[in-house]
Amino acid sequence: MKNIFLVLSASALFFTSCELNEVPQATATEEDIFGTESGLKTYSYSFYNNITSGSDAFKGDAMADYGAVNSLNGFLVEGSYSAETSSGWSWSALRNINHFIEKCDNPNLSEPVKNNYIGLARFFRAWFYYNMVVRFGDVPWVDRPLSVDDSEALYGERDSRVLIMEKIMEDLDFAYNNINAVTSDGTLVTKWTALGLKSRVALFEGTFRKYHTDLNLSASAGQYLELAAAAAQEVMTKGPHSLNRAQGPELSQRQLFISDNPVTNEVMLAVAFSKDLAVLNDANWWWTSATYGPRYSLVRPFINTILNIDGTPYTDRAGYMTEEFYDECQQRDYRLSQLIRTPGYERGGVAAPPNFASFSYTGYQPIKYTLDDPLYDNGGTNTNAVPLMRYAEVLLNYAEAKAELGTLTDADWANTVGALRERSGVTGGTKTLPTQVDLYLKKTFFPDISDPVILEVRRERQVELALEGFRFNDLKRWKRGELMAELEWSGIYIPALDQLIDLDRDGKADVVFYDGSQSGPSIAVPNGVARVAIGGRANNFQTLTSTKHLEWFKAQPRNWYADGRQYYYPIPANAITLNDNLKQNPHW
Incomplete structure (x- = not known):
């Protein structure tokens, strides 16, 4: 199936209700759908629409600590976000799934056939509830389609995350044991996808319980960490997936994100697109436009955590703080050049350094x-598939769960973090567990962590999975939400104003930075060279730090409430109006 986000044909069932107190409307008879295996298969395609919007799959980290953007998300602006503006309390996907599970009982179909499709439905129910718990914490557990007179469920209280997580694990176990597919073209769920999701969910819950001690659930954190490790290990030892190495260390990781077809040796689930079917995405437009996208620019503290090619920390280099852009990009883990524009990068056969004329705020584009x-x-012309789950994540889930349990071995390290680093050209530190704390990583990102293994696993996760939609949830489960407000949005080193800078050293000047209190640079600037004002003008958020690094949005503070309310979103006010048994999340 070329595109997993399908709209069902007229012969399939459609559901339009979006709240717990609404009843679905069917446009086809149940016999049309539930009487044949082909009908079940067609119905099951509707579940995929609920994972993510295909057109938004590449925007997962739109709000992250390491992403400088042109406009702050209201969630990070003090006083700007409230229950009245909150969203996400939508239940139409769950109703669709539960209706399918209840009706999938036709005696003319074999039990293995029915259980295969029920397994798919329960996989998607687990995904749905995982997202709800991550967003809201406690939520109502509903495992049946509701009628208008089902007042107990429609107007009941929220169930505890303890119950919800137990139910999610049950759903994923059923999915793994009953889904027939073991391989696919990358756009369909297999039994291994179910285990991959189990490792993701269990890791989230185990670490959330460990670090959020206010929940009084830390005693059960280890149970979920064990589940995460076991699920990941099952994928690693019995599944068909492996790390993609086809393009060598320079391109193998990025190939996963720019190929039209999912690279199925590593990609476990993706949303695919097709020019022939006129189903396209607008990734290029969003990531390169001065006006359409957010001008998303990665920041230097994050870039600093990407290792040297020999496996040593970049911040161990003498004088790293004053290295110019060209120099800081040399001899680094090849994931740096697969993540941002670095010297030598070309577009359409032409050198393409960071674009300060209409995009980058920091230089890390x-x-x-x-x-x-x-x-x-x-x-919207892109045809490249967007991964939603890949084997690299499973390796990281295993490594982190075992590290948090204190049971990660040298062999485990070599097979997970070490393998990922080797794939990206890193030559050192790939075979044995780290023994030394990187003080920069600890001070900047994780001051409460003193275990070098946990620190390095977290480094690897933020580098390998950058921009894939994990970051905010990772910070929430590690109880490091403060980084959303505190991480410096700084960029490349600027040795002097009014100086032509050749970013990629191809012999052509690319940009000049000048005092924004002046009308322009004090030197002659050739055509085609970007001019960037530093401070001095109303609404100019481009400044320099005391160490002469670009800094963006210093004038408008980001906010993380000291009471920790942002670890959950508020339940929308209209939902509480409809059901006064719902209690609002703390401090909202």
Whole structure:
């Protein structure tokens, strides 16, 4: 199936209700759907629409500590977000799934056939509830389609995350044991996808319980960490997936994000697109436009955590703070050049350094999801598939769970973090557990962590999975939400104002930075060279730090409430109006 986000045909069932107190409307008879295996298969395609919007799959980290953008998300602006503006309390996907599970009982179909599709439905129910718990914490557990007179469920209280997580694990176990598919073209769920999701969910819950001691659930954190490790290990030892190495260390990771077809040796689930079917995405437009996208720019504290090619920390280099852009990009883990524009990067056969004229605020311009031909930049024309789950994540889930349990071995390290680093060209520290704390990583990101193994696993996770939609949830489960407000949005080192800078050292000047209190640079600037004002003008958020690094949005503070309310979203006010048994999340 070329595109997993299908709209069902007229012969299939459609559901339009979106709240717990609404009843679904069917446009086809149940016999049309539930009487044949082909009907079940067609219905099951509707579940995929609920994972994510295909057109938004590449925007997962739109709000993250390491992403400087042109406009702050209201969630991070003090006083700007409330129950009245909250969203996400939608239950139509769950109703669709539960209706399917209840009606999938036709005696003319064999039990293995029915259980295969029920397994798929329960996989998607687990995914749905995982997202709800991550967003809201406690939520109502509903495992049946509701009628208008089902007042107990419609107007009941929220169930505890303890119950919800137990139910999620049950659903995923059933899915793994009953889904028939063991391989796919990358766009369909297999039994291994179910285990991959189990490792993701269990890791989230185990670490959330460990670090959020206010829940009084830390005693059960280890149970979920064990489940995460066991699920990941099952994928690693019995599943068909492996790390993609086809393009060598320079391109193998990025190939996963710019290929039209999912690279199925590593990609376990993706949303795919097709020019022939006119089903396209606008990744290039979003990531390269001065006006359509957020001008997303990665920040230097994060870039600093990407290792040298020999496996040593970049921040161990003498004088790293004053290295210019070209120099800081040399001899680094090849994931750096697969993540951002670095010297030598070309678009349409032309050198393409960071674009300060219309995009980058920091100099670290992402390329992970963008095709290199500029023809894709102005509209929804991208055909590249977007991974939603890949084997690399499973390796990291295993490594982190075992590290948190204190049971990660040298062999485990070599097979997980070490393998990922080797795939990206790193030559040192891939075989044995780290023994030394990287003080920069600890001080900047995780001051409460003193275990070098946990620190390095977290480094690996933020580098390998950058921009893939994990970051905010990772910070929430580690109880490091403060980084959303505190991480410095700084960029490349600027040795002097009014100086032509050749970012990629190809012999052509690319940008000049000048005092924004002046009308322009004090030197002659050739055509085609970007001019960037530093401070001095109203609404100019481009400044320099005391160490002469670009800094963005210093004038508008980001906010993380000291009471920790942002670890959950508020339940929308209209939902509480409809059901006064719902209690609002703390401090909202």
